[in-house]
Amino acid sequence: MALTKRIIPCLDVNNGRVVKGVNFVSLRDAGDPVEVAQRYDEQGADELCFLDITASSDERGLILKVIEDVAEQVFIPLTVGGGVRATADVQRLLKAGADKVSINTSAVLNPGLVKEASSFFGSQCIVVAIDAKARPGVNSGWEVFTHGGRNETGLDAIEWGLRMQEAGAGEILLTSMDQDGTKQGFDIALTRAMSDALSIPIIASGGVGVAEHFVEGVLKGGADALLAASVFHYGEMSVREVKEVMAQAGIEVRL
């Protein structure tokens, strides 16, 4: 009897529609955020993460409608990230029905944002997303990148994680830029280093190819939760199948 390790499917949302090939059988509309969210909920997803990739600022309000609609039908925690620049953005998303808001680039550009947002709304709803890449020049060996992995910051990923924890982050969403898209598994060393250094939960992300990678992420990487996108969207495995493999490996999951 213990806290379960969480599985979190991540959905990319562009102009209010889910993109990047959601490939469920019998889905009437693969781009409908509510329908996709309901499907993951039925499969046993522990939370859902929405990443707003809408480029045009005119259309950015569409994510609020998406969250409102999903929050009326799906009763598990919802995290929203992408384009969160100010405390007012956090407030709008929470009001629409998000339970947590993920802050990435803006946490680096505006170091006071995480502190302000967490003191206003509580640490439980502030997730700091860190995109990290292996670099010999920094202490831990991993550097923080922003703007979807394009810009280097010179910041040490582990030291940055500690600073964000201090600022009031409730958890860290840690993406390995090296592993992302490779299907070779999570960056175990990076995840372990972050998990050992911090006292808040770590969500590992980037690199999942097979169900065993989730097991490794927990048992070797020390992750508290695991996030994945394409393996779920393309129907390669369901959340339930992943959880069954994890349970067989002795990891407590909600089945």
Added chain:
Amino acid sequence: MALVVVVDYGMGNLRSVEKALAHLGTSDVIKISGDPADIAIADKIVFPGQGAMPDCMKELESRRLIDPIRLAAATKPFLGICIGLQLLFERSEEGDVPGLGLMLGQARKFSPENLDATGVKFKVPHMGWNKVDICRAHPIFEGIDNQEYFYFVHSYFVEPVVSETVIGETTYCNSFTSAVAFGNLVAVQFHPEKSQHAGLKLLSNFLNWDGQWTC
């Protein structure tokens, strides 16, 4: 048609609670309000909350809600959620502030020393899905399996003095109280509004509850 007031005192996401209650298709009127007059005429009260306990008490005071909440908690079916549970007690280690003092005991912070079953240290906040051991039957648990999973997010847990008020227990580094009840008052540490089917069932049970319970 009953009036259910979700108490708004500026702390946390009340939309989730409101949406979950509305989803149940009840004929009850669900109203988010921070007006003492609404709390006074409500048939049932839902008392949620997120954030830090000192901020919560400050907001309750400045909005003149302390006495209306105390009265409601003593007289009508009342459901506390998360901080809404911790606030019912005498004190919290968080900011070392007094609470509403409706239940004897205090809220303490998790201070994990051991490692969990996967060899990872226990993280704080306790965030995610964990089991609730129903140690005393209560109408809000009607139709819910013992050891069902609910969604938690919190760094403090309550230690009630009167063990007969404990109706649910959960284990995270230590065993702690995850649900309490006393007469018309019931409160849970987890978030039923975010706990899928079991959570919706609990909320539905609360709407159907007449406020009677003796341990």
